[in-house]
Amino acid sequence: MHFEFTPRVIALREELLRFMDEYVYPNEKRHEEELAANARAGRPYAELPMMAGLKAKARERGLWNLFLPESEHGPGLSNVEYAPLCEIMGRRYWSSEIFNCSAPDTGNMEVLARYGTKAQQERWLKPLLAGEIRSSFAMTEPEVASSDATNIRCSIRREGGEYVINGRKWYITGAMNERCEIFVLMGKTDPDNADRHKQQSMILVPKNTPGVTIVRDMALLGVYDPPFGHPEIVFENVRVPVENILLGEGRGFEIAQGRLGPGRIHHCMRAIGMAEAALEMMCQRLVSRTAFHKPLSEQGVWRERIAESRMLIEQSRWMVLNAAYRMDTVGNKVAAKEIAMIKVLTPNNCVKVVDWAMQAFGAMGLSQDTLLTHFYAYERHLRVADGPDEVHRNAIAKQELAAYQ
Structure with missing residues (x-):
């Protein structure tokens, strides 16, 4: 095996290094100041004013959606090609968002690109790829050992043309952000299935759906993480159309x-x-x-x-x-x-x-x-x-x- 940089990666890497030197490192103080200003204004989870401009510059330079291997949605880099670029973005914990390459959006975009219907992709993937909205992945639960995903208790029950969701999730990264509009949620549609790995399903839940309640933000090592947040969320009789299921029941x-x-x-x-x-x-x-x-x-x-x-x-x-x-x-x-x-x-x-x-x-x-x-x-x-x-x-x-x- 050979890990030499391809010509495309060499060019992207040089451009990314220049971008970090020109726009990321010099803006570290401004990043902290804008976080503090948002907190004083009572909107700690609002997008920082500087981010929109930095994202526009990243798109202009072709440093956008680098993570996605599907060429129709991004540059089509392999995992080996993406590795040195992702590492550079990681040198500042907040900079991946500038390039639309931050978690949990990356994983959610890959889910929608691979498993979503055309309608789901049009409604959610398209604005995520454009950086117009953000998303969260609702999987971990406080009441069970979530290290075993088959333990998940969150219920997804079908009633006619809708699914009704009941459950409690926490450490749902990014869900506090004001621009977060959609959850990819994992729960159980068939809890009695003899195959424990076919009990779960994934479903798309808009954040503004009635019954979705953010209880509190959760700290990491005693420190909160605005403007993203990792909250505890209750889903109480949350109703979404059956069209929101991903890939089908039992495929979660x-x-x-x-x-x-x-x-x-x-x-x-x-x-x-x-x-x-x-x-x-x-x-x-x-x-x-x-x-x-x-x-x-x-x-x-x-x-x-x-x-x-x-x-x-x-x-x-x-x-x-x-x-x-x-x-x-x-x-x-x-x-x-x-x-x-x-x-x-x-x-x-x-x-x-x-x-x-x-x-x-x-x-x-x-x-x-x-x-x-x-x-x-x-x-x-x-x-x-x-x-x-x-x-x-x-x-x-x-x-x-x-x-x-």
């Missing part, structure tokens, strides 16, 4: 497996970008600070951590590229083991790099004056999001043992 688990593979690898790509940024910040800090009469960068413990950080990042990057190659060549289902391995390895490796960077900054590393706490929250939550480490380790072991049983 199948769709989830198709959605979560790309979502998991995209998270890992972004995580590597954050770890690179954290290592860069660590090195800059260590060469500029003196303790015990010599620069921190000359002290053995920090050289050990710098070397280990570089190895952890490179290990993650090559494992992610291998998983991307497998997804491109044999498909997401066959590449399930490789996807599971990176989903465990990458967050664990990258959160260690961020943690060491925080340590290098001392008290400042725990404050709001660097991006490291944001990086840490993102990296640490990935050990739970889209399946916890324990579930993926179990899946890897099962595949390894299969040849011996």
Whole structure:
């Protein structure tokens, strides 16, 4: 296998690096100021004023919907081609949205592109691809161990020409955002089916549907995440037309497996970008600070951590590229083991790099004056999001043992 950049990726990568230098890094302070201004105005989940202009510039430069492999909706990049670009976007936790490449919209767009009807695509996929609206993926529930998706309790019951939805979801990323208009919701249409993987279905639920109640936003490590949010939501006798079902009853688990593979690898790509940024910040800090009469960068413990950080990042990057190659060549289902391995390895490796960077900054590393706490929250939550480490380790072991049983 070969991971050299293709000519198209080289051009996109150079353009993306220029864009980050010209528009993203110089706007970090403005990003924080606009978040604060929105909060003071009582609209913490409104789109930041600067984002519309940045998105327009990204579209003009051809840096739009890079994640989507289907060529009719985007540039048609493979997973291997997208990896270095997604990593660059990940160097700032908020920048993926500028390029219409942020979760959970990416996964939801892939679901609609692959499984949606023409009418569903026209109504929801089209404005999502254009960046006119945002979306959420309503799967996790507080009352069950959601690491086992067959535990889901949310009920989707058909009554004539409608489905009636009842259930409680939480940590529904992006649902607080004022521009979020649609949920891709997973629930049970056939809870008594003997096949536990055919009990679930996915359905499209407009956010403004009567019976949808946002209870509260949920914090990540004690910190809220405007303008996106991760709220707890109650669905009480929510009625949507039968045309809103995705692919048909009993196909929810199948769709989830198709959605979560790309979502998991995209998270890992972004995580590597954050770890690179954290290592860069660590090195800059260590060469500029003196303790015990010599620069921190000359002290053995920090050289050990710098070397280990570089190895952890490179290990993650090559494992992610291998998983991307497998997804491109044999498909997401066959590449399930490789996807599971990176989903465990990458967050664990990258959160260690961020943690060491925080340590290098001392008290400042725990404050709001660097991006490291944001990086840490993102990296640490990935050990739970889209399946916890324990579930993926179990899946890897099962595949390894299969040849011996």
